[in-house]
Amino acid sequence: MEVNAQQLTVTKSLRLLSEGFKHQLADYIFSDERTIDLFHEIVSDFVSENIPIVDEDNQIELSMMLMETLVVRAL
Numbered sequence: 001m002e003v004n005a006q007q008l009t010v011t012k013s014l015r016l017l018s019e020g021f022k023h024q025l026a027d028y029i030f031s032d033e034r035t036i037d038l039f040h041e042i043v044s045d046f047v048s049e050n051i052p053i054v055d056e057d058n059q060i061e062l063s064m065m066l067m068e069t070l071v072v073r074a075l
Helices: 002-031 033-050 056-068
Strands: none
Touching (some): 002 033, 033 056
């Protein structure tokens, strides 16, 4: 019984830490250059595969516009 109570206490503590740091984590993730690079690659792939724009400059411009709409946030 004591092990279960101790594990429950640990779980509650971890949940509180998670709640306390989730917004800071979202800011950290979105400000990391690797995230921006990854998003840029994924958005560019999306545009290439789903939006029939032949002109490469317009594809890049649309990708950048879509990137500007992305937000990482914690719920």
